[in-house]
Amino acid sequence: MKLRRTMLFMPGNNPGMLQTADTFGADSVIFDLEDAVALTEKDAARILVAEAMKTINYGDTEVVIRINPLSSPFAMIDIDTMARLKPDAILLPKATPEDVEVLEKELERIEMEEGFEVGTIKVHALVETAYGVETVYETIKSSNRIQTVLLGGEDLAADLAVKRTKESEELFYARTKIVNVCKALKIDAIDTPFTDTNDYEGLEADSRKAKMLGFSGKLAINPRQIDTIHEVYSPTKQEINHALRVMAAKEDAEKEGLGVFSLDGKMVDLPIINRAIKTLEIAEMIGLLD
Ligand SMILES: CC(=O)SCCNC(=O)CCNC(=O)[C@H](O)C(C)(C)COP(=O)(O)OP(=O)(O)OC[C@H]1O[C@@H](n2cnc3c(N)ncnc32)[C@H](O)[C@@H]1OP(=O)(O)O
Ligand SMILES: O=C([O-])CC(=O)C(=O)O
Numbered sequence: 001m002k003l004r005r006t007m008l009f010m011p012g013n014n015p016g017m018l019q020t021a022d023t024f025g026a027d028s029v030i031f032d033l034e035d036a037v038a039l040t041e042k043d044a045a046r047i048l049v050a051e052a053m054k055t056i057n058y059g060d061t062e063v064v065i066r067i068n069p070l071s072s073p074f075a076m077i078d079i080d081t082m083a084r085l086k087p088d089a090i091l092l093p094k095a096t097p098e099d100v101e102v103l104e105k106e107l108e109r110i111e112m113e114e115g116f117e118v119g120t121i122k123v124h125a126l127v128e129t130a131y132g133v134e135t136v137y138e139t140i141k142s143s144n145r146i147q148t149v150l151l152g153g154e155d156l157a158a159d160l161a162v163k164r165t166k167e168s169e170e171l172f173y174a175r176t177k178i179v180n181v182c183k184a185l186k187i188d189a190i191d192t193p194f195t196d197t198n199d200y201e202g203l204e205a206d207s208r209k210a211k212m213l214g215f216s217g218k219l220a221i222n223p224r225q226i227d228t229i230h231e232v233y234s235p236t237k238q239e240i241n242h243a244l245r246v247m248a249a250k251e252d253a254e255k256e257g258l259g260v261f262s263l264d265g266k267m268v269d270l271p272i273i274n275r276a277i278k279t280l281e282i283a284e285m286i287g288l289l290d
């Protein structure tokens with residue numbers, strides 16, 4: 001299980017940001033070749049990202065490169081140059097099952113040419129069109145490389161021809177559909193970024209809403225957003241203590257041969273125990289358990 005509470009985006013043509021990418025504590029970083037890079041800067045971004053990948057050690061931070069969409073003239077050269085740098089993953093924008101199949105074949109070809117084990121380079125699918133939302137199951141099924149599905153709310157709102165609001169009600173269907181399909185196929189769903197980098201209350205509310213629906217983390221576009229998102233996506237002290245008490249009570253109950261028991265007047269059975277285990281797993285990964 002890999003923790004991805006935050007995945008921090010940065011434009012691939014900004015050398016300063018590429019240099020310090022892993023210093024802000026984001027669980028993953030994403031170097032963008034797509035929409036944060038102007039058309040006239042596409043080649044420069046590719047060169048700068050390649051240089052950064054060759055010279056900077058990003059340690060344990062997952063390094064992801066967002067390529068241009070397959071419908072663009074940049075995608076094939078993006079894949080061909082970026083995959084050879086062996087990033088942890090490629091982020092495919094405007095993802096569809098058909099595009100994932102093409103990317104899968106290209107990655108397989110390049111991995112064989114480079115002598116990398118086939119399947120080394122993982123894929124994150126950015127779902128951000130109405131068609132992408134409706135076909136998300138097939139998208140995930142199209143490649144074993146897919147690690148997460150990310151929701152791209154800005155492009156999706158444009159495709160739906162609706163207004164993008166702070167409350168994000170317009171994303172409710174996409175959010176719930178993506179989470180349900182991801183859970184059915186045992187992968188994580190990561191929520192769309194919150195674009196007002198000065199509105200911390202709005203960011204927190206939006207993050208809580210998505211977490212409640214089942215998302216495991218959120219895209220970030222600015223380092224100042226990381227702490228807020230991490231707080232939302234980390235178990236609280238109270239939740240950890242409760243999970244520890246559930247596990248202790250479970251041991252006692254097992255000795256008495258009980259599968260269901262009561263804690264603080266509330267029923268505890270297997271699903272509640274499984275949730276406690278999950279809480280403790282996450283707490284351990286973040287270093288919140290002694
Ligand atoms: C809809 C989509 O497609 S979203 C995905 C694509 N978008 C992106 O990648 C955008 C990434 N974010 C950014 O470019 C910027 O944060 C902006 C344009 C949103 C805001 O820029 P600013 O107002 O200049 O940010 P801010 O004042 O907070 O910057 C403070 C510092 O953080 C750095 N910083 C800002 N954003 C990032 C980032 N995403 N990653 C790394 N460092 C960053 C700045 O370089 C600056 O560093 P400095 O103090 O050493 O000069
Ligand atoms: O990928 C993202 O962070 C967001 C994105 O492209 C979108 O919302 O369209």
Ligand SMILES: [Mg+2]
Nearest residue numbers: 035128152155
């Ligand atoms: Mg987009």
